[in-house]
Amino acid sequence: MAGTDQTRRPVTGGPVIILADPQLGENIGSSARAMANFGLGELRLIRPRDGWPNDYAYKSASGADWVIEDAVVFDRDETAIEDLHYVYASTARPRDLVKPVITPDQAGQDMRARIADGQKVGVLFGRERAGLSNDQVSLADMIVTAPVNPAFASLNLGQAVLLISYEWFKCGEFTLGDGRRELGPHAEPGLKMPGTRPATKEELIGFLEHLEGELDMSGFLKPVEKRPAMVRNIRNMFQRTLPTEQDVRTLRGIVSSLTRTHLRKKPNP
Amino acid sequence: MAGTDQTRRPVTGGPVIILADPQLGENIGSSARAMANFGLGELRLIRPRDGWPNDYAYKSASGADWVIEDAVVFDRDETAIEDLHYVYASTARPRDLVKPVITPDQAGQDMRARIADGQKVGVLFGRERAGLSNDQVSLADMIVTAPVNPAFASLNLGQAVLLISYEWFKCGEFTLGDGRRELGPHAEPGLKMPGTRPATKEELIGFLEHLEGELDMSGFLKPVEKRPAMVRNIRNMFQRTLPTEQDVRTLRGIVSSLTRTHLRKKPNP
Numbered sequence: 001m002a003g004t005d006q007t008r009r010p011v012t013g014g015p016v017i018i019l020a021d022p023q024l025g026e027n028i029g030s031s032a033r034a035m036a037n038f039g040l041g042e043l044r045l046i047r048p049r050d051g052w053p054n055d056y057a058y059k060s061a062s063g064a065d066w067v068i069e070d071a072v073v074f075d076r077d078e079t080a081i082e083d084l085h086y087v088y089a090s091t092a093r094p095r096d097l098v099k100p101v102i103t104p105d106q107a108g109q110d111m112r113a114r115i116a117d118g119q120k121v122g123v124l125f126g127r128e129r130a131g132l133s134n135d136q137v138s139l140a141d142m143i144v145t146a147p148v149n150p151a152f153a154s155l156n157l158g159q160a161v162l163l164i165s166y167e168w169f170k171c172g173e174f175t176l177g178d179g180r181r182e183l184g185p186h187a188e189p190g191l192k193m194p195g196t197r198p199a200t201k202e203e204l205i206g207f208l209e210h211l212e213g214e215l216d217m218s219g220f221l222k223p224v225e226k227r228p229a230m231v232r233n234i235r236n237m238f239q240r241t242l243p244t245e246q247d248v249r250t251l252r253g254i255v256s257s258l259t260r261t262h263l264r265k266k267p268n269p
Numbered sequence: 270m271a272g273t274d275q276t277r278r279p280v281t282g283g284p285v286i287i288l289a290d291p292q293l294g295e296n297i298g299s300s301a302r303a304m305a306n307f308g309l310g311e312l313r314l315i316r317p318r319d320g321w322p323n324d325y326a327y328k329s330a331s332g333a334d335w336v337i338e339d340a341v342v343f344d345r346d347e348t349a350i351e352d353l354h355y356v357y358a359s360t361a362r363p364r365d366l367v368k369p370v371i372t373p374d375q376a377g378q379d380m381r382a383r384i385a386d387g388q389k390v391g392v393l394f395g396r397e398r399a400g401l402s403n404d405q406v407s408l409a410d411m412i413v414t415a416p417v418n419p420a421f422a423s424l425n426l427g428q429a430v431l432l433i434s435y436e437w438f439k440c441g442e443f444t445l446g447d448g449r450r451e452l453g454p455h456a457e458p459g460l461k462m463p464g465t466r467p468a469t470k471e472e473l474i475g476f477l478e479h480l481e482g483e484l485d486m487s488g489f490l491k492p493v494e495k496r497p498a499m500v501r502n503i504r505n506m507f508q509r510t511l512p513t514e515q516d517v518r519t520l521r522g523i524v525s526s527l528t529r530t531h532l533r534k535k536p537n538p
Contacts (some may be wrong), residue, residue: 034428036421062423098465098513105439147439152305154331159303162428163435170374170416211523220526233519240510247506254480254503257489258527 014039014168015088015111016122017161018080020046020136023128029060029068030158031125036064037162038169043071044122046080077136082202085119086242089132089140090160092153099143099236107144108167119198123164128157135228138236139201196244203248208235210252214259283308283437284357284380285391286430287349289315289405292397298329298337299427300394305333306431307438312340313391315349346405354388358401358409359429361422369411376413377436392433397426465513472517477504479521483528 017035022028022045032043045052052073061068074080081087088107089099102110107123114121124140126132137143146163148155155163212221212231221227241247286304291297291314301312314321321342330337343349350356357376371379380390393409395401406412415424415432424432481490481500490496510516 033423033425037417037424037428039418039420062425064421064423098511098516103439146435148306149308149438151308152333154302154333155306156302156331159306159428159431162431166415166432169418170372214527215523218526218529220523230519233516234523237510237512237516237519241506242509243506247502250499250502250506253489254484255527257487258483258524260487 013115014042014165015115016042016044016084016120017165018044018046018122018124019048019157019161020077020080020124020132021049021127022157023049025050025054025056025058026060027128027157028054028057028071029062029064031161032057032061032064032067032071034158034162035165036061036067038165040165040168041067041070043067044074044080045071046074046077048073077139078201078205081122081124081139082200082205083120084122084201085198086114086121086142087140087201088121088123088142088144088164089137090123090125090144090164091131091137092145092148092155092160093131095134095137095143099137099140099240101143101145104144104146104163104167105171107142107164108169108171110142111168112171125157125160135232138232138239141239141242196246199243199245199248203245204238204243207248207251207255208238211255214255218259282384283311283434284384285311285313285353285389286434287313287315287356287391287393288317288426288430289346289349289393289401290318290396291426292318294319294323294325294327295329296397296426297323297326297340298331298333300430301326301330301333301336301340303427303431304434305330305336307434309434309437310336310339312336313343313349314340315343315346317342346408350391350393350408352389353391355383355390355411356409357390357392357411357413357433358406359392359394359413359433360400360406361414361417361424361429362400371411371413373413373415373432373436374440376411376433377438377440379411380437381441394426394429465515468512468514468517472514473507473512476517476520476524477507480524483524487528 017031017040019028019031022031025048028043028045028048035041035043048054050056052071053068058065058068088111111121123144124132124136126136144164146155146160211234215221215234221230238251243251286300286309288297288300291300294317297312297314297317304310304312317323319325321340322337327334327337357371357380376392383390392413393401393405395405413433415429417424480503484490490499507520512520
């Protein structure tokens, strides 16, 4: 639609948008278009079903070419988020996970506050029909769910990305069509972390994999058919601590200390 | 996507959505889908280019059949709005018209107030590429423009309808089809705890003392003059998880499992 000022550069600095297992190129493209409208430029794709690059994505991006061209593809969920400090999971329905739930407008303000604090944040969206798996949700710190008509809850992927991007953009400074500038509501300050910084997901996942390895050796994660649910619960619990990098080092120290005798008993000295 | 409760009827009573000169059936359908997600059901079409009914519209409505089936077609702009008390014109760019401009969230609240006052309101959207003509805008009382990235202002018709519908729905109480009144379902922020309850402080402290006892034995909490600060940090970290009683049992199981070999090595068997 009309209204693009070609002389101005895209806004940058917002959240990363991460699409897990997207199926249709059209939906990737419409997500990119939604992002560009609200100044977002960093798109990540986890296992896009039809490969990448994808002509349909390019076409339905309607000119948001830089978003499509800069998109990065990942094989593993964990790798796609490892450099982020805080991750939101977009879901349409309640989950059997203990996790805080906020609305897109609350998420917009929360993201502004975290980004202003130097954090790198991202929003994870699931596959078109099924949404995110519980394993994927458990990687996130917070769930974001748009209020919808309970009789017809059917946002598609591009629409869900649009609402999140819109709410992020809306709560910063913006210019109205008539040139008036407005300032969105300022976000509340988040968790105070004096003298340290939030752990990256890579650091947290590194600890979790260390812990899970030890629990495999100690026999805690048995029987094997229950292992996935147990791991999910443990990951979800430690996500909720919002650990600092110092916390992660402490947790690693605790696990090493508790298992020291255990390790000495391993076959190879 | 999952999340539709088939037993509940569509919400009614919101603004009328009026599409002037829509070109593609797909855009009419995605507008209907957006409306249904946010409880709107009254769609009007002024001179749809490809006639009406339209198979593409039906398909891209993704189940919002009642919106498509109840849509009413008009030949004249004036006739399409004649029963309304207040009309908003959705535009993407500034107009040479003296007319108040508001954002979608302000429009949502304004519409709520007018509807509560007994007024019938509508939002007028223009043709895909060109938007509303100045003549069409002049029929409206107020302009509504979504804040977008000035470097890429390219909301399509369905996306523009989505944002207006979302903001209307988000800000208030609505009536279900069966007459029950509900408060707009802003997902309450807060932790969801399906099938469990928050741990009592007694349970949490019991776990912490168990952990600290093990860490004393393993030598982690040394030197002794640093012990108070180390314990404080560990306690603070686990407090932040807001653990459930199930979480506390899991944490106890983890510590027991990690220290099992350790305990077997103690002097007294």
